[in-house]
Amino acid sequence: MSNEEMILLVDQDDKEIGYGEKAEVHKKGIFHRAFSIFIFNSKGELLLQKREKNKYHSPSLWTNTCCSHQRMGENLNEATHRRLKEEMGFDAELEEIFKFSYNIEFNENLHENEYDHVFIGKHNGEVTINPKEVEEFKWVDLKELNKDIKEFPKRYTYWFKLSIGKVIEYIY
Template sequence: MKEKEMILLVDENDKEMGYGEKHEVHKKGLFHRAFSIFIFNSKNQLLLQKREKNKYHSPGLWTNTCCSHQRQNEELSDAIHRRLKEEMGFDTELKEAFTFSYNFKFHEELSENEFDHVYIGHYEGDIIPNPQEVEDYKWVDLEELKQDIEKNPDKYTYWFKICFPKVASIMEK
């Protein structure tokens, strides 16, 4: 039997408040810590992933390179590297850029209520995505991506559409 994944619950100031089982946290809409990773190449293109079609929420949607949650007895600095390797098959240096909070109800039984830490990194090597997590991936120019999000917002995850403009403005400086 698969062990239940326990994720970190926080308050509105990101103060640790305990842990909850991942699926229960999302069913109850409990406020928890998350992270989103944005990887760029030397052409300043963003590495997007398309979420696997059987994911429990936002399946088949394009989003940032990697995102997940800090687990029980794990430091955030370890979680970001663990998950980048698990999802995309590589690791690289990451720097925290900013944080934001959001609350979104996907449907009657599932929501995200997160304090999200956003990290930016650079990478040029091989990408070996985990097929259980990632259906597809691509490098995209920022201007092309901005236009596509405007024309086709339903192709992208909710949280990505919130934080991408700030990431883009950082990368365009």
């Protein structure tokens, strides 16, 4: 089994306890480490991505710039930069601003049971999305985003709706 399929399992205190195969972890709802990245431009707009339509959960929903899992053999810093480049085609300096955990069961009998590390960064250059991961992207004004989330909450991922308020609080 490749290291790409093995993600880091943690306890409730985010202490590393082993690794599990990614698909199995999500089927069984095993607690694991994740990260979410929020990239802003110099205008204060947030870079959103629309998840690819064939994703195993939350397909075609808008979410934060990038999110994923720490793999076997890499630390959290390496994982965040790897995934930002893989999904969005650029790298940026990142700052961790908070952590939270959540557990949700999706209709497809899949679970996200995560201890999520949230990072912010800045980028003003080109974005080159990976079409296997991302359907489309857009830069959004935070006031317009808040309004859209309230009017159309089903357009957005569960974890994004849980974390965006605290990210905005931190920014301002």
